[in-house]
Amino acid sequence: MLCQDTIAAIATPLGTAGVGIIRVSGPKAHEIARRIFKPTAKNCPWESHFLYHGDIVSADGKTILDEVLLSCMRQPHSFTGEDVIEINSHGSPLIMQTILTQLVELGCRLAKPGEFSQRAFLNNRFDLSQAEALAAIVSAKSPRAYAIGLAQLKGDLSLEVENLRNLLIDALALLEIAIDFSEDVSVGETPEFPPQIDSADERVRLLLSSCQTAKMFTEGINVVITGKPNVGKSSLLNALTGKKKAIVTDIPGTTRDLITDTINIRGFPLNLVDTAGIRKPQNAIEKEGIDLVWENLAKADVVIIILDVSKPLTNEDKKIIDKNKEGNILIAINKIDLPPSWEIKKIERLIPRGKKILKISAKFGMGLEELKDTIVDVVSDGMEKNTGEVMISNLRHKLALENVQKKIQAAKNSISGGMSPEFAAFELREALDHLDEITGKKINDEVLDKIFSSFCIGK
Numbered sequence: 001m002l003c004q005d006t007i008a009a010i011a012t013p014l015g016t017a018g019v020g021i022i023r024v025s026g027p028k029a030h031e032i033a034r035r036i037f038k039p040t041a042k043n044c045p046w047e048s049h050f051l052y053h054g055d056i057v058s059a060d061g062k063t064i065l066d067e068v069l070l071s072c073m074r075q076p077h078s079f080t081g082e083d084v085i086e087i088n089s090h091g092s093p094l095i096m097q098t099i100l101t102q103l104v105e106l107g108c109r110l111a112k113p114g115e116f117s118q119r120a121f122l123n124n125r126f127d128l129s130q131a132e133a134l135a136a137i138v139s140a141k142s143p144r145a146y147a148i149g150l151a152q153l154k155g156d157l158s159l160e161v162e163n164l165r166n167l168l169i170d171a172l173a174l175l176e177i178a179i180d181f182s183e184d185v186s187v188g189e190t191p192e193f194p195p196q197i198d199s200a201d202e203r204v205r206l207l208l209s210s211c212q213t214a215k216m217f218t219e220g221i222n223v224v225i226t227g228k229p230n231v232g233k234s235s236l237l238n239a240l241t242g243k244k245k246a247i248v249t250d251i252p253g254t255t256r257d258l259i260t261d262t263i264n265i266r267g268f269p270l271n272l273v274d275t276a277g278i279r280k281p282q283n284a285i286e287k288e289g290i291d292l293v294w295e296n297l298a299k300a301d302v303v304i305i306i307l308d309v310s311k312p313l314t315n316e317d318k319k320i321i322d323k324n325k326e327g328n329i330l331i332a333i334n335k336i337d338l339p340p341s342w343e344i345k346k347i348e349r350l351i352p353r354g355k356k357i358l359k360i361s362a363k364f365g366m367g368l369e370e371l372k373d374t375i376v377d378v379v380s381d382g383m384e385k386n387t388g389e390v391m392i393s394n395l396r397h398k399l400a401l402e403n404v405q406k407k408i409q410a411a412k413n414s415i416s417g418g419m420s421p422e423f424a425a426f427e428l429r430e431a432l433d434h435l436d437e438i439t440g441k442k443i444n445d446e447v448l449d450k451i452f453s454s455f456c457i458g459k
């Protein structure tokens with residue numbers, strides 16, 4: 001499906017850089033390139049997939065705007081499947097904008113966000129899940145998130161969806177046969193159960209079980225640091241990030257706002273959140289800060305509760321432990337460089353068995369490596385160990401798969417309930433429709449527009 005209009009956009013981030021890329025796609029791409037580009041070589045062959053050196057000139061041909069490298073890719077062998085040109089200009093926002101303006105004057109339309117990818121999808125260069133993987137790669141926060149996106153881009157998820165489709169289609173074929181012969185089945189006899197339904201069900205279950213792990217790799221693990229004032233929460237944030245992100249003083253109640261930063265541990269992005277110390281608030285500002293802490297504790301994947309070993313434990317410490325102890329917590333006993341004023345055994349009695357207790361000195365960097373490892377252990381403990389398989393990292397795919405699962409379940413129920421095979425066939429056809437939403441085989445234009453509009457301009 002080739003589009004009528006030719007679109008153009010700056011494909012690199014707007015800012016100063018060595019090189020910037022302006023991308024043009026559509027039926028007039030080459031004609032426009034010939035008008036705006038003066039090649040250095042006398043006999044420029046304008047062959048596809050070659051890079052040419054020359055100048056970009058103004059529409060009247062009188063002014064040189066920049067010295068560039070230009071590549072042309074003829075359809076269908078281009079990113080979008082259309083005629084494409086890419087201009088590698090100098091990376092000045094002013095130059096790139098000037099070239100883009102020229103392109104528009106010569107008949108290009110400014111591309112909408114994600115429009116190049118949308119055209120690639122419409123021209124079957126890849127399916128929808130692969131297009132989404134492209135966007136995920138661009139915004140990946142960790143090497144593992146990148147790897148998940150890359151596997152999806154290479155078609156791992158598309159292949160798994162295809163395998164699932166085949167299982168459901170085979171099951172449907174068996175059900176159709178059963179429908180044709182249903183008059184021969186006597187009343188009360190349960191129709192044959194196509195084994196492919198169970199196989200498909202198991203594969204969908206496995207895919208869905210990867211969501212939580214994938215989400216942690218892509219969005220990161222939310223680690224909230226809590227404790228009463230002055231125990232060393234901000235010191236820990238600074239020590240873990242290696243930056244002076246938060247103000248550290250010996251005045252209790254220093255931190256009020258949430259202070260966040262992300263670090264990467266074993267491929268997981270850890271979104272660290274330093275918070276206000278929890279105590280009876282002394283003023284309205286501190287109260288707001290402490291309210292924020294409780295909100296964030298509810299959303300945390302892991303809570304680090306800090307206790308100061310150099311000062312006596314108080315009811316505030318106990319209250320913080322008590323309110324969080326059922327979640328994913330780990331206790332960091334801080335300031336171990338100072339003489340202790342209580343014994344660790346005291347804490348063991350306050351928390352459920354199996355919760356981790358670590359000794360650290362945020363100020364002197366002691367015990368931090370173990371702490372980082374333990375944070376990842378705490379979250380990865382509950383995950384299914386299927387990280388080598390295809391992973392689902394996109395909410396839209398997850399929702400579609402949940403619907404597939406519901407429909408498969410409905411099909412199973414109807415067969416085991418002795419209903420006519422037509423009912424199960426109906427459910428499986430709906431399961432197939434939901435499956436096709438993932439790859440975009442069956443999806444309405446509005447949803448498509450919405451998906452692609454969340455991509456970057458020039459992508």
Ligand SMILES: Nc1nc2c(ncn2[C@@H]2O[C@H](COP(=O)(O)OP(=O)(O)OP(=O)(O)O)[C@@H](O)[C@H]2O)c(=O)[nH]1
Pocket residue numbers: 227228229230231232233234235236247248249250251252253254255256275276277278334335336337338360361362363364
């Ligand atoms: N000796 C020692 N002092 C520490 C350690 N960690 C923090 N401190 C000191 O404890 C004081 C409080 O540290 P902060 O990191 O500001 O504590 P906080 O928990 O963020 O305090 P609030 O923001 O007030 O809730 C500062 O004087 C730090 O230098 C440590 O491991 N050893």
Ligand SMILES: [Mg+2]
Pocket residue numbers: 233234235246247248254255274275277
């Ligand atoms: Mg602080």
